[in-house]
Amino acid sequence: MNVIRVDNLTKSFKSGWPGRPPVTALDGLSLMVTHGEIFGFLGPNGAGKTTTLKILMGLMRSDSGTVEIFGQPAGNVAVRKRIGFLPESPYFYDYLTAGEFLTFYGQLAGLDRSTLKGRVSQLLDLVGLLDAEHRQLRKFSKGMLQRVGLAQAIIHDPELVVLDEPMSGLDPLGRKQVRDLILGLREQGKTVFFSSHIIPDVEMICDRVGIVMKGKLLAAGRVDELVGYSHTQSVEIVWEGVSPARMGSVQKIATHILQRGMRALAVVPGQHQVDDVVTMIRSHGGRLVSVTPQKRSLEELFLREAKKPEIFNEAVGA
């Protein structure tokens, strides 16, 4: 079941100077997010991630295209009961204490006082801020604000949680806490849609990923599918006891060869060359140490997409 459906979304902003063309933020972006998955929306700064999220939340109107959440158009007030949202670098009412803050957002979501009382303590405990319940938000660190922001996003137990750069500016411990929280939401059967430009975070926890650049969705799918598709994985072979110089054929097959003492390493472009190299090592009296397929990371895919001529030319304005 689709929770979010975005179809051919476009949005441009006036440049601010008369005569200058408008700046295109979204250029026919389409994507789907299904029930119960963690969907990572990956892209560099200025790619259109926040604009997409703002349109999803009804904070901004698109120029064209359709956006549906739970089958209803974006901005539908009733549907917002089922959604939790944390914007990028959030600023909250800093005169409120953490307890008052969560109570306020819970009341706005329609929760009654008796339900809220237990829920506020439970969530503050979950994000590790129970000790700070009576402290004003102006005395919170950035990491604490991010955590209390996450708590407000889920105070009403929403089915869909939308997070804009939830790990941005956090230290490694804070990032881990947020990651654990997102994984915990999936375990509860929630759908999480979050944007980020921090690739390892996305790679680590997302079921599916969408890569957006210059307002277009360049690729979407499971992380392993994305990093594996259309390219043959290279394989790293390590052995000892025989020098690569004595194995002429290996030098022809391998893309990289390295030797340190008695140990040698060769990288071959694909799985089918592995048998040839292993046979050669054995026939020359060498001992095989390891054979490791080189898994491409999401970062490589991301950088490769960014370097594609059409993307690069648009980025430099050519």
Add this chain to the structure above:
Amino acid sequence: MTMQPILVIALNTFRENLRDKILYNLLFFAVLLMGASVLLADLTIMEHHKIIKDMGLAAINLGGVMIATFVGIGLVSKEIERRTVYTIMARPISRAQFILGKYLGLVITLSVNVVVMMAVFLGTMLLYRVPVQMALFQAVELIFVEVLLVTALALFFSTFTSSSLSAIMTIGMYVIGHLTTDMKGFAQNSQSEAIMAFVTGLYYLCPNLESLNIKGQAATGIPVTLTYQALATGYGLLYATILVVSACAIFRKRDF
């Protein structure tokens, strides 16, 4: 439209005002002005009572208008500038409910403020044995209506401009609002038809705040008729309602 989200926003706005230093500074200034009336009355040979009443009413008026303006201009624009509006608008609450809640919150603050200042005023009058007349209550009621109207003006401007521009426009409208009678006279005496049309248009467009000003009359103890009181109140409230409805309409169309 349900009232619950409006009340939640209103009570939070009231709480924000209570925790804001600017409110106490303005309130202190108004009470100081009221205290100065006693000093000024002592320095004059005659009309001690009138000076205390004049200054007291002026202090309530000025205090209310200043709070309405300087708190009102940030009601919406500050929410947008600081991006607090993002998380609020992500809740099941309509944009009109948000605007109404913000307005109601400041109205609660202003009501408390007027009541406190009125209590100080009455205390001062009782201390100096100044007779308390009905006309004073009539003047304070119309001051409150004026304050509601100025709040609506500040709210209206803050839905589409920054805080500083809202302040300039609200103060500008307040000044023009007290000069509308002069404007009408100027239009009638003008030789240029274009100027006459422009100034006449401005006269009908701007709020006539002088119609809500009966302070001078009240200080002398002469009450206005109840019909005038009702008409002036109705006019002020209708104008404020139009501004709040317009603010809701503008806010509905905004992108954040």
